[in-house]
Amino acid sequence: ILNVEQSPQSLHVQEGDSTNFTCSFPSSNFYALHWYRWETAKSPEALFVMTLNGDEKKKGRISATLNTKEGYSYLYIKGSQPEDSATYLCAGRGGNFNKFYFGSGTKLNVKP
Amino acid sequence: DGGITQSPKYLFRKEGQNVTLSCEQNLNHDAMYWYRQDPGQGLRLIYYSQIVNDFQKGDIAEGYSVSREKKESFPLTVTSAQKNPTAFYLCASSPSQGALNGYTFGSGTRLTVV
Numbered sequence: 001i002l003n004v005e006q007s008p009q010s011l012h013v014q015e016g017d018s019t020n021f022t023c024s025f026p027s028s029n030f031y032a033l034h035w036y037r038w039e040t041a042k043s044p045e046a047l048f049v050m051t052l053n054g055d056e057k058k059k060g061r062i063s064a065t066l067n068t069k070e071g072y073s074y075l076y077i078k079g080s081q082p083e084d085s086a087t088y089l090c091a092g093r094g095g096n097f098n099k100f101y102f103g104s105g106t107k108l109n110v111k112p
Numbered sequence: 113d114g115g116i117t118q119s120p121k122y123l124f125r126k127e128g129q130n131v132t133l134s135c136e137q138n139l140n141h142d143a144m145y146w147y148r149q150d151p152g153q154g155l156r157l158i159y160y161s162q163i164v165n166d167f168q169k170g171d172i173a174e175g176y177s178v179s180r181e182k183k184e185s186f187p188l189t190v191t192s193a194q195k196n197p198t199a200f201y202l203c204a205s206s207p208s209q210g211a212l213n214g215y216t217f218g219s220g221t222r223l224t225v226v
Contacts, residue, residue, distance in 0.1 A: 001171060004154065034214055043116070044202070046214030089155070091215075099170065100215075102147075102154035 002026060004092045006103035013080050014111050020076045021106040023090030027071030034100060035064055035075055036089040044089060047075075080110040114139045118203050118218035125190070125197070125225050133188045133221045135203035142208050144186035145215065148172060149200040158201075161186055162208070190223060198225045 004025045013019050023033065032051045038044040048057040053068040061078045077084055087107045091100040116137045125131045137144065143162050147155040157170030161180040175194025180186055186205075190197045202220045206213040 009152075032212065036215075036217075041219075043217040043219045044215075046216070049212055049214050051212065091155075099145075099157055099160060102156075104152060104154040 002092055002094050002101040004090060004101045004103040006088075006090055006106050008106060009104070010107040010109070012109045012111065015080060015082060017080050017110075018076065018078045019080055019108065020074050021088065021108075023073045023075070023092070023103055025071050025073075025090075025092035026094065027069055029094045030068045030071070031093045032100075033066060033073050033093075034091045035073070036091070037062075037086045038089055038105070039086040047088075075106075077108070080108070082110045082112050084108060085110045116203055116205055116216055116218035118201075118221050120221060121219070123221055123223045125223065127225055128192045130189055130191050131197075131223065133190065133201055133203075133223070135186045135188065135218060136184055137186075137205045137216070138184060139205060139207075139216060140183070141205035141216070142183070143206045143213075144180070145204040145206075146170070146176070146178065146186070146188045147202045147204065149202060149220075155202060158188065197223055199223060 035047040036044040048064045050066040055066040057064050063076045066073045087105040089105045091102045093100045119134045145160040146158040156172050159178040161167035177189045200222050203218040204215040
């Protein structure tokens with residue numbers, strides 16, 4: 001089993017604040033990492049697929065970076081809006097595994 | 113629109129009964145997955161299938177069974193042997209099992225054993 005951890009577990013920010021959270025995973029034998037956004041009562045939605053060390057991906061105000069040597073990925077949200085409120089999941093896959101392992105998520109609440 | 117449909121959204125089951133959760137996709141995806149979520153925990157893989165008529169156990173397969181007779185459908189049966197079946201169940205699919213494919217998820221089924 002690949003141990004994927006996310007921190008913090010939850011985060012409360014004001015509208016307009018920028019925020020970031022972390023996904024950590026074993027750096028040995030890394031293969032790929034996914035980020036998902038999961039709004040309440042909806043399906044998780046894929047945000048980013050990352051594979052290369054130093055990868056940076058961006059979608060609107062949300063961006064992510066990947067450091068496979070030290071085993072972490074950051075997700076950044078610039079100028080948070082109430083509609084960004086959701087749980088953000090990451091999932092990692094090692095080279096010896098043929099499946100993804102999910103972290104427990106970071107629940108973000110953006111107050112107007 | 114293409115997507116994954118899970119039904120029902122809420123399900124109540126009496127102890128000792130088997131129950132089947134439905135998952136249907138019209139995305140023409142080869143791979144399908146069943147995950148379970150418990151409070152404070154990440155999604156845990158129950159079963160997955162890479163191709164029709166083939167499936168593999170995930171990390172918590174005990175007490176569950178699946179079938180993959182059609183590409184579009186991957187039903188999950190929660191048997192009476194599953195000791196703690198109350199949970200939220202998510203179905204997902206991907207074009208193949210390659211790491212570059214993000215998953216498409218259904219909206220989940222919440223199962224409660226009464």
